[in-house]
Amino acid sequence: MKPRIAVLGCGYWGANHVRTLRDLGVLRAVSDANPARAEGFAVEHDCLAIAPDELYQRDDVDAVVMALPPQFHAEQAIRAVEAGKDVLVEKPIALTVPDAERAVAAAARHGRIFMTGHVLRFHPAFEKLKALIDAGELGTVKYIHSHRLGLGKFHTENDALWDLAPHDLSMILAITGQAPTEVRGEGAALLDHLSDFAHLHMLFPGGLRGHLFTSRLNPYRERRLTVVGTRAMAVFDDVEPWDKKLAIYKHEVWQDSGQWLATANEPTYVPVEGGMPLTRELQHFLHCIETREPPRTSGEEGVNVLRILTAGTVAHN
Known part of the structure; x- marks a missing residue:
């Protein structure tokens, strides 16, 4: 039954x-x-x-x-x-x-x-991104940044950080597989006492760094997670249509005579089967x-996200 x-x-x-x-x-x-x-x-x-x-x-x-x-x-x-x-x-x-x-x-x-x-841990594009990372397609992940911006959804208890950031923090924790050792946050309240903008900066074991930006007073909508690896970069952009939600960039970066040079290549869009997260x-x-199997998004993960939110909460400007 x-x-x-x-x-x-x-x-x-x-x-x-x-x-x-x-x-x-x-x-x-x-x-x-x-x-x-x-x-x-x-x-x-x-x-x-x-x-x-x-x-x-x-x-x-x-x-x-x-x-x-x-x-x-x-x-x-x-x-x-x-x-x-x-x-x-x-x-x-x-x-x-x-x-x-x-x-x-x-x-x-x-x-x-x-x-x-x-819920975004169950987005088909993120699941595909996670599989590519686990398979080594991006090389060693060095940097992750996410932007979750828009207008509205004001709450009486939750500011922009606590309302919007958990989605991206859960994805970042899934990619890194570990909690950050350092968290630094800053926010700004424009309407009342709750922050409408928030930044989080995170340092993970091994030197991997993460950055998160959330806003509920933004003139345009942005839902983007970017992962930078030693072999390639990937972008999960949930605003894009399904055939462009997950892009891989194989830019070339090298050093010549003490100077860093780069060649930008066009993105390769990874096929993603549609589905409601x-x-x-x-x-x-x-x-x-x-x-009775443990959930992919366990209670322990929820606690870890709260620890980061708490560490990143700062006095409102």
Whole structure:
């Protein structure tokens, strides 16, 4: 029998989970602090509407997808795993590292799946990029930088760093396979007390460096991850159409008589099979529930991302 999934939190991203789980045939229930909102989703998607306080006691719910304001994630995740439910918790999984650690530890203690909602780890273009890196096509990775810019999505609790950076940090951690040894951050708040721009600079063991720039007050949209290796460079650009989302640049750089020279070559676009990252993420969650295999985006990864965010958080300018 397929796992029976409930969605807790029917806001913007929770609504996407509801629709996708319905299409996968595993949506059992929806739950929200606003009963009318939950009832509306239940009627539209032919499932149950269950009050949050009653959700974890239901025998007909096997797992819960949580898309709440992040200050509520840890408490609700602990309640769920203590009641025997597996959980997928949207990013960030908490607002403090100790809260996140408690939630992940509770899941381990009760033998439950704890998956973090780092959806871009399941993007077909990133999966292809990761495979190329693992196969040595880029050589030794020396530098990674990401830009996630746009206009809007203002939150009362999350600034630009905490809202936007987890996506890219999860990809960077997947590529490096290790946590940074140094993190330096800077931000700027223009609208209120929350940063609208944020930079992170990271140093990893072995000298690999990473840089991340996020903004929610940018005049254009940018979703780009660049990886620089000793043999080639790669760009995952999610704004581009599918046939141009992943580009490989085999530029030549050499030294002659003490001078560095370079020849720029045209990019080679890597074929990527289209697919919705959220669908692939939820299919992976179902697979983990059924097999009890650890998720690709584990709770520990969610904690590691929070550690970087915390280290990079600075006083607003």
